Amino acid sequence: MKLQPRQQLLEIWEAAARASSQGKEWRWGGRQGSNSISDAEQLLCFMYPASELPEFRLDTPDATSDDVLEALAAIGDSVEIPKRLLTLLDAYLTTYSDKDGRPLFGGDSYFLPNEPGEEITSEQRALDVVDSYSMSVTLMLGTLGFLKVFRRSVTRQDIRAKISDLESRANVRLSAAMVGLLRSFTINVFEPGSPQGQALLRTANQAKVHDRRVHDDLQKSLEEVRAGLRDLTIGSGSQVDLDNPNLLFECGWAWGVVKNAPEVVTDLKVGEQPKGVAPEVPYLYFTANALVGVVDLWSERTRVLGLLDDDQQQLANALQRRWDITQNYWRTVATFGKDRWPLEDIPWRTTDGKESDYYSLGVTAMVVQYLVRTRAGDVDLSRVAGVLEELARSARITRRPVENDLSAVALHHPGVKVTLLGSEELGPQLIWQVADFAITLLKRTIWVATITQSNRTRERLHSLADQIWAHIQQRQFTHQQVKGLWDNPAGAFDDVGDEQTQVSWYFTERIVEFLVTLALTSRESPLRSQQLVELAGEMLAEAEHLLNREQVIRPVRARLGASSTITTIATRLNRARKIMGERPASAAALINQSLLELDQLAAARENASEAM
Amino acid sequence: MLVFAISDKGGTGRSVTSSNIVYRRALQGQDVCYLDFDFGSPTVGAIFRVSTASRGTTKGGMHRYLEGEIPEPTRIDVWTESDRDAIRAKPAGAGQMVLLPGDEGGGEFATFDGEMLKRCVRLFAGLHEQFDLIMVDLSAGRSFAAHLALAATAQLPRIPARWLVFHRWTRQHIIAANGLVRGDHGLLDVGVEHGHDRDALIDRIRFVRTAVLELGSGDFAHLRPAQRSWLNEIDRELRELATRHGVGLTTMLGKVPLDPVLQWREQLISDDDVAGTEIANPETVFAFDDLAKKIVDDTAWEGL
Numbered sequence A: 001m002k003l004q005p006r007q008q009l010l011e012i013w014e015a016a017a018r019a020s021s022q023g024k025e026w027r028w029g030g031r032q033g034s035n036s037i038s039d040a041e042q043l044l045c046f047m048y049p050a051s052e053l054p055e056f057r058l059d060t061p062d063a064t065s066d067d068v069l070e071a072l073a074a075i076g077d078s079v080e081i082p083k084r085l086l087t088l089l090d091a092y093l094t095t096y097s098d099k100d101g102r103p104l105f106g107g108d109s110y111f112l113p114n115e116p117g118e119e120i121t122s123e124q125r126a127l128d129v130v131d132s133y134s135m136s137v138t139l140m141l142g143t144l145g146f147l148k149v150f151r152r153s154v155t156r157q158d159i160r161a162k163i164s165d166l167e168s169r170a171n172v173r174l175s176a177a178m179v180g181l182l183r184s185f186t187i188n189v190f191e192p193g194s195p196q197g198q199a200l201l202r203t204a205n206q207a208k209v210h211d212r213r214v215h216d217d218l219q220k221s222l223e224e225v226r227a228g229l230r231d232l233t234i235g236s237g238s239q240v241d242l243d244n245p246n247l248l249f250e251c252g253w254a255w256g257v258v259k260n261a262p263e264v265v266t267d268l269k270v271g272e273q274p275k276g277v278a279p280e281v282p283y284l285y286f287t288a289n290a291l292v293g294v295v296d297l298w299s300e301r302t303r304v305l306g307l308l309d310d311d312q313q314q315l316a317n318a319l320q321r322r323w324d325i326t327q328n329y330w331r332t333v334a335t336f337g338k339d340r341w342p343l344e345d346i347p348w349r350t351t352d353g354k355e356s357d358y359y360s361l362g363v364t365a366m367v368v369q370y371l372v373r374t375r376a377g378d379v380d381l382s383r384v385a386g387v388l389e390e391l392a393r394s395a396r397i398t399r400r401p402v403e404n405d406l407s408a409v410a411l412h413h414p415g416v417k418v419t420l421l422g423s424e425e426l427g428p429q430l431i432w433q434v435a436d437f438a439i440t441l442l443k444r445t446i447w448v449a450t451i452t453q454s455n456r457t458r459e460r461l462h463s464l465a466d467q468i469w470a471h472i473q474q475r476q477f478t479h480q481q482v483k484g485l486w487d488n489p490a491g492a493f494d495d496v497g498d499e500q501t502q503v504s505w506y507f508t509e510r511i512v513e514f515l516v517t518l519a520l521t522s523r524e525s526p527l528r529s530q531q532l533v534e535l536a537g538e539m540l541a542e543a544e545h546l547l548n549r550e551q552v553i554r555p556v557r558a559r560l561g562a563s564s565t566i567t568t569i570a571t572r573l574n575r576a577r578k579i580m581g582e583r584p585a586s587a588a589a590l591i592n593q594s595l596l597e598l599d600q601l602a603a604a605r606e607n608a609s610e611a612m
Numbered sequence B: 001m002l003v004f005a006i007s008d009k010g011g012t013g014r015s016v017t018s019s020n021i022v023y024r025r026a027l028q029g030q031d032v033c034y035l036d037f038d039f040g041s042p043t044v045g046a047i048f049r050v051s052t053a054s055r056g057t058t059k060g061g062m063h064r065y066l067e068g069e070i071p072e073p074t075r076i077d078v079w080t081e082s083d084r085d086a087i088r089a090k091p092a093g094a095g096q097m098v099l100l101p102g103d104e105g106g107g108e109f110a111t112f113d114g115e116m117l118k119r120c121v122r123l124f125a126g127l128h129e130q131f132d133l134i135m136v137d138l139s140a141g142r143s144f145a146a147h148l149a150l151a152a153t154a155q156l157p158r159i160p161a162r163w164l165v166f167h168r169w170t171r172q173h174i175i176a177a178n179g180l181v182r183g184d185h186g187l188l189d190v191g192v193e194h195g196h197d198r199d200a201l202i203d204r205i206r207f208v209r210t211a212v213l214e215l216g217s218g219d220f221a222h223l224r225p226a227q228r229s230w231l232n233e234i235d236r237e238l239r240e241l242a243t244r245h246g247v248g249l250t251t252m253l254g255k256v257p258l259d260p261v262l263q264w265r266e267q268l269i270s271d272d273d274v275a276g277t278e279i280a281n282p283e284t285v286f287a288f289d290d291l292a293k294k295i296v297d298d299t300a301w302e303g304l
């Protein structure tokens, strides 16, 4: 694979630091202006690598590495950088709280009117959106961990006070985001004969059997999910009646707080819980996004640093239940049946009758997450790999776009329109535009590549990843201020006329997230094959045997000359034995070299005895 | 402002680095002076290439002044008296650059009395009126000169004073630098004895790493991969060691890369050495320049 995550991340940091600073001032916002999501994304471009990768940490000024300091020179030195982060986090928390300190999660300038030109109302701008919750979860966890470690290096009283203040405000925001996520979860129940029911059955029925049978089989496979949903207690989705076994359903996250969602009862300080307007309809996009964001809540880092208190832990558990169930639901539907998977029937069709490659990708996300978690078999993974390849082709990433291939290009620019139902109660119909297809595809590709045991599948996926990355690099800005950041689709598609000039923190942050995941996985020791370990073991036995013989045969006097060769060989074989279990291929290389040299000695002796 | 240059070990690069900082500061337009308080070996004249003072002055220098033999120590204007053409050409806009050398043949004092302290205080106070930056080069180790400086600054609370501790990037030097500051009879102990507040004093001390091998720089492209990875590993260990000994990045003011010119000769590096003859590295001058700015930049001293 050609990707070098560490190097790429440093370059992005340098570019992001340059684009964000205007002298000593910080420049918030990008293409769509500043809002609770975009600003979180901008901060996460720095905070995420810093909290996930030890060599990018910024919380211990004494340990900041040189190349990191070089990349972030626009922000300051090892002492100034964390202090600057404090100021920025403070600014973020202040901007996105009301005067009573209640955290705000408005989608604001990320909301677009369905009819261009229509004026979005201020009530609409303030509507909470699931993307803001999940970004905030990630940002606040990053912040809390950062503060916890940074505090150790600080003795000055004023800075310590600032850290404590930020800590309590970040906790409020984290709790509020979790509450928001719990109140945006939803279950949509429908009759099998309804249009939604028909759409779901059509998706599941790849074998084209009788509707009734698909229905019964599907209900049976979903029994566990249904039981899980019935047990939900706090948050939305807990009052839905799932007792009628004839009704079909789907579950996941709505775009925002569900209309009439009950308040979450908690001792935590979260402020007033806003009323929602979203209907009880799960959206694939928001579901996939929420699922990605909340995993940080139960990551090892969160546990080790003890970032959640007991009450927060309770909310996190409630979210985890929903996470498990939702994944299980989509995985069941997407891989239903014995023949072709519904997932393989591209494009995916949602129950409200929309179809798009984007939805296929969303479902893939959930299936992959499930497969990662269950350490699935290679057969399944290779089928997912096929889907990913197909998506890359039809989205014109690995295949050149034909002329006027507008629908494929529109997937990337301007992106897929998601209609935010219910928002029209407060003004014009709102939409959400998502353009992260390429990077999301790349993320899934790498994910699958890291868990597959099959070298063939891995090779296939790595080559796919290289191609997607090449595509993404074409969309990188090349001009001054925003150089090295994203997203300029015109760089990859001739049909996109207008060159972008402003950074999309939305897209850039997702690239950072991807590179971090990649860096994390490449740190793990390489997959090794048992066969290779055994082979290396046998080779080593032969080499050591030959070496012993060489040491015995050689007369003491003559050892003077050859002894250094023998010593080198012995050292090398010792090393081979030491690393054989972890890195059999490297061991084999060492053994090979020793065998060659030993054979040279033997051949020389044979030659000598022949001549006699 | 008074800046004291100190190091635990001899030959760390204390004199060469502090002289170059002073030179850079003068080029940045400030009036600067350099005091040779390395009484045992008064040789800074050599670095400025002032031949009349290369082993100290014969006209009455720091020793004789402190002993009360002369009313004022000799001052040498480096811009006019240096033997180097590159230095003698004082650029427009540059500040004064004055050297106050020691006496030729002068030696380390064994102790100091109240009179001597008074003279020292008067000297510092007087120079503070005339110069923006007064760099004082102290002897290596726990010296009498350092005691004198601590005692004098304790009596001059209104004159800002800062301390630079120079050390090389090795295990021994890192541990020694910390010991010089925080160890028994170290700067802090002695400072407190003379009436300094420990916490206030520690805030005014920063470390400077000298002659550091910069692994990323092109100079080391010729290293074998194995050497490179060995050095990287050592560097990582030294960082950890430095952090444990309070000599990490938080307390570091700057570092100066190893330079081939300084390796072989103690001198000021002029812009011509970098841009004209190209014998010295631009990174070295950049580091001196940066230190010259940071010395007086309050945000760089704020700390955590």
Ligand SMILES: Nc1ncnc2c1ncn2[C@@H]1O[C@H](COP(=O)(O)OP(=O)(O)OP(=O)(O)O)[C@@H](O)[C@H]1O
Pocket (backbone or CB within 6 Å): B007, B009, B010, B011, B012, B013, B014, B015, B016, B017, B038, B041, B139, B140, B210, B211, B212, B256, B257, B258, B259, B260, B261, B262, B263, B264, B265, B266, B267
């Ligand atoms: N950045 C550098 N690169 C290479 N050599 C250097 C560097 N800085 C100083 N040196 C060299 O190190 C040696 C010691 O420097 P210097 O005389 O300044 O040290 P010192 O600490 O003042 O020593 P002393 O305690 O003897 O006064 C000199 O030869 C000097 O040229």
Ligand SMILES: [Mg+2]
Pocket (backbone or CB within 6 Å): B014, B015, B016, B038
């Ligand atoms: Mg010296």
